[in-house]
Amino acid sequence: MDNTVFIIGAVWVEPNSSAAGSRMLQLIEYFQAQGSKIVFGTTAHRNENSIDLKLLGIETHNLRLNDTSFDALLLEINPSIVLFDRYITEEQFGWRVAEKLPSVVRVLDTEDLHCLRKVREKQYKSGNVFRTSDLLNEEITKREIAAILRSDLSLIISKFEMNLLLEIFQIHPSILLYLPFLLGKSVAAQNVPAFGDRRDFISIGNFLHAPNLDSVITLKKSIWPKIRKELPEANLHIYGAYPTQQIKDFHKPNAGFFVHGFVENQHEVLRNAKVLLAPLSFGAGLKGKFLDGMLNGCPSVTTSIGIEGYADEENWCGEVSNEWDDFTDKAIALYRNESSWNQAQRNGFELLRQFDKTEHESEFTSKLNSIFTDLDNHRNHNFMGSLLLHHRLKSTKYLSKWIEEKNKA
DSSP states (O other), X not given: OOSEEEEEESSOOOTTTOHXXXXXXXXXXXXXXXXXXXXXXXXXOOOTTOOOGGXXXXXXXXXXXXXXXXXXXXXXXXXXXXEEESHHHHXXXXXXXXXXXXXXXXXXXXXSOHXXXXXXXXXXXXXXXXXXXXXXXXXXXXXXXXXXXXXXXXXXXXXXHHHHHHHTSOOOGGGEEEOOOOBOTTOSOOSOOOGGGOOSXXXXXXXXXXXXXXXXXXXXXXXXXXXXXXXXXXXXXXXXXXXXXHHHHTOBGGGTEEEEEXXXXXXXXXXXXXXXXXXXXXXXXXXXXXXXXXXXXXXXXEOHHHHTTTOOGGGSSEEEOSSHHHHHXXXXXXXXXXXXXXXXXXXXXXXXXXXXXHHHHHHHHHHHHHHHHTHHHHHHTOHHHHHHTSGGGOHHHHHHHHXXXXXXX
16 A cells, blocks of 8 residues: 555544554554555644654644645645544544545544443433443434444444444444454563562553543542452552542552552553552443553453453453442452462453454455445445535534634634
8 A cells, every 4th residue: 555644633642641542553553564654633732642753754734623724735645545533533624535635535543432432421420321222312423423424434443332333323334344453463461470479459541531530539439448458468559641630639658549640651560560450330442451451461350341342251351340349359359369360361361362463454454455446336335424425414514614714704
């Protein structure tokens, strides 16, 4: 593949802050391995956690919303693929791409299904049990599904979400591709510390991500006090970018509860921890913390939400529970039992096999080549997508143009 790929990011790439950042870096590496030139643009502001993409040979641009400067830049770049980072960037720029360069292949990387995460959060905070039918009447669902339909191809990171799109929303499989995290065969941890060489519990995750924030609050209020009582020698170390003041105030060394904030190298802290705790009550996609845990031989205790897209309970690299007293008991038992801990670690190494990038990248390349070969026919089979691009339904376009004119006043 010898072309230019224009990536429109929701944020600058932060692989050490979030799984989404790691995912984007994997996609960049894939396209570069295909011989593609990468151009990256975003409306977001850089911060201290953003990597310098120019060091990777990537041309970067600061984009402006609701501004024709994007149109000129797009024509100058003249890409063969535009990759949208999450549905919101497709809403903002997809119609411009379709108008100015209709032959460009438009790819949406969903990261995770935001509608699934948001509706689960809404039901959780309302005290209701989530059902997939709850998704159907929500505005965010309609917006995200519309973005998927308008795109030539959407990358889906979780098998659970792939099935949801196929079965609940009846989206044609030709515009979907299951593409999980992409790992090289040599990535799996070697010579990781053994059970007896590790100590303490760990929690890790970006605090701008609501499930992680809620998870640490649950640890502090409902789980850690009992663990500490049973294991007074153990500590819990909390890592994650952008901790709120509430999370910072949880820092209580006398209670064994340590809030460290951002960590430059998550692998180092996971290699030395004995058990990863993640009492996730809502969420979506593949949670990158577990992949990092498996890579570093650190078993985990989580919920059915946590293991979603990875494995079932029997094959999980640790324990699973949705009830906090039981969750706590299982965490204590795993911390104490070397035999169970070793089996959990082996399960984690086995689960890593499903992320071998060789097969997944081959399928991605084949899919893109198929779309390029017969783009018109591919789009003709996606009538709903063409319908949503029809001028009468271009609400995002005309809202953007209205704002553009308003800004001129």
